[in-house]
Amino acid sequence: MTMSTLIAERHPSDPLFRADRLPHIWCPGCGIGPAMHAYAQAMVESGIPLARHVCVSGIGCTGRVPGYLNMDSYHTTHGRAIPFAMAIALVKPELEVTVYSGDGDLFAIGGNHFIHAARRNVDINVICINNFNYGMTGGQVGPTTPMGARATTAPFGNYEQPFNLPHLAAATGAVFVARWTSLHLRQLKQAMLRAMKKRGFTFIEVLAPCPVGFGRPNDIGDAMEEMTLYREGCVVDPAAPLDSLDIDLRVKDRPIVLGNFVDVERPVFDPLAMMRPTSEAENNTAVAGKTQEGQ
Amino acid sequence: MPAVRSARVPLDTARVILPRGQVHVIPHRCKECRFCVDFCPKDVLALSTETNAKGYRYPVVAPGKDEACVHCEFCTLVCPEYAIFTVEVPRVEVMA
Ligand SMILES: Cc1ncc(C[n+]2csc(CCOP(=O)(O)OP(=O)(O)O)c2C)c(N)n1
Ligand code: SF4
Ligand code: SF4
Numbered sequence: 389m390t391m392s393t394l395i396a397e398r399h400p401s402d403p404l405f406r407a408d409r410l411p412h413i414w415c416p417g418c419g420i421g422p423a424m425h426a427y428a429q430a431m432v433e434s435g436i437p438l439a440r441h442v443c444v445s446g447i448g449c450t451g452r453v454p455g456y457l458n459m460d461s462y463h464t465t466h467g468r469a470i471p472f473a474m475a476i477a478l479v480k481p482e483l484e485v486t487v488y489s490g491d492g493d494l495f496a497i498g499g500n501h502f503i504h505a506a507r508r509n510v511d512i513n514v515i516c517i518n519n520f521n522y523g524m525t526g527g528q529v530g531p532t533t534p535m536g537a538r539a540t541t542a543p544f545g546n547y548e549q550p551f552n553l554p555h556l557a558a559a560t561g562a563v564f565v566a567r568w569t570s571l572h573l574r575q576l577k578q579a580m581l582r583a584m585k586k587r588g589f590t591f592i593e594v595l596a597p598c599p600v601g602f603g604r605p606n607d608i609g610d611a612m613e614e615m616t617l618y619r620e621g622c623v624v625d626p627a628a629p630l631d632s633l634d635i636d637l638r639v640k641d642r643p644i645v646l647g648n649f650v651d652v653e654r655p656v657f658d659p660l661a662m663m664r665p666t667s668e669a670e671n672n673t674a675v676a677g678k679t680q681e682g683q
Numbered sequence: 684m685p686a687v688r689s690a691r692v693p694l695d696t697a698r699v700i701l702p703r704g705q706v707h708v709i710p711h712r713c714k715e716c717r718f719c720v721d722f723c724p725k726d727v728l729a730l731s732t733e734t735n736a737k738g739y740r741y742p743v744v745a746p747g748k749d750e751a752c753v754h755c756e757f758c759t760l761v762c763p764e765y766a767i768f769t770v771e772v773p774r775v776e777v778m779a
């Protein structure tokens with residue numbers, strides 16, 4: 389027989405978190421929490437032992453994710469998560485390295501690192517929490533703030549064209565590109581699993597509510613309202629042309645397109661290949677699926 | 684003409700046994716975002732009348748919904764605070 393509510397002290401996912409640090413600092417309804425849970429579950433389901441997963445972030449609210457995960461995790465400087473992760477991935481290719489950071493960290497101050505790591509097809513996963521603003525520093529305009537959206541640095545509305553992140557990632561060379569939201573959690577977890585399985589540079593954009601930095605100045609009452617917007621305003625279309633994936637929240641009834649848009653193979657960046665005997669080098673640059681090496 | 688049967692009712696409905704879940708809540712972690720309450724497909728949850736120490740109301744099983752949770756685990760996935768989860772109730776207990 390089921391009873392009404394049972395009060396618990398611990399959560400079944402607590403071993404994946406530094407549970408002594410919970411509740412975390414994120415605001416009520418912040419979309420980072422569900423997306424971090426999806427990542428933690430994906431790591432467990434990946435079949436890659438947790439000891440071989442590494443999480444790297446830059447600075448920002450999203451940048452705090454590594455501090456809450458019970459694993460080898462690094463909170464680096466603003467914009468520099470990708471070069472830090474790249475070094476780990478090159479020196480220890482047996483590790484599954486994931487960068488988990490914000491839209492500002494990855495695409496403003498860190499934008500150059502992103503495009504060159506994608507161009508080289510470095511074997512890392514990049515997960516970007518896109519909350520359309522610099523959440524941590526008080527809601528400034530960033531490179532993904534939609535046209536017309538208000539922010540502390542754009543009180544009359546943003547007049548800059550934002551990045552279309554999946555298009556950018558695909559154009560610069562990512563071998564897997566997806567966009568989901570912090571409501572589409574089963575699909576998000578599946579995309580993360582696919583990214584972990586693939587060799588090369590993978591990119592997942594997660595649209596997430598930031599009720600404080602983005603919601604409040606844009607008349608989105610609370611996080612529930614932004615999540616409802618995702619429920620009602622999203623369509624899943626993996627075949628959508630990449631240049632049609634712009635987000636413009638001003639245009640009523642314009643859907644936000646979600647999906648796994650790109651899944652291709654390209655030679656993986658391996659600058660040390662030249663230093664190895666030929667046969668081994670060939671094995672390492674092979675574009676075949678993830679090697680079983682060390683599993 | 685025979686009545687049109689809705690294509691949306693699966694043919695094996697009568698034979699399928701729905702899972703049943705028991706809701707567990709960690710009240711002190713909740714920040715009252717209402718995601719679990721509003722996105723539960725079975726409207727199992729409601730906000731408590733009492734608050735936790737930080738002043739937030741947390742989810743409780745709504746009156747009359749004691750047997751309604753189907754253990755879909757969406758509340759577990761969507762909760763930003765890891766403050767709610769369900770445990771599947773063994774089938775023998777469900778049928779008893
Ligand atoms: C070199 C440097 N410049 C600026 C800052 C201030 N700063 C901290 S976080 C941040 C932006 C964070 O935005 P985003 O990456 O989108 O993360 P969010 O907080 O939205 O998750 C900025 C500009 C800093 N910490 N270091
Ligand atoms: S400011 Fe925004 S991104 Fe930062 S914790 Fe609050 S809701 Fe989340
Ligand atoms: S497991 Fe599903 S049905 Fe049960 S309370 Fe959670 S969301 Fe509702």
Ligand code: SF4
Nearest residue numbers: 713714716717719762
């Ligand atoms: S989803 Fe979590 S934080 Fe939000 S109301 Fe439910 S239990 Fe509380």
Ligand SMILES: [Mg+2]
Nearest residue numbers: 490491521523
């Ligand atoms: Mg941001």
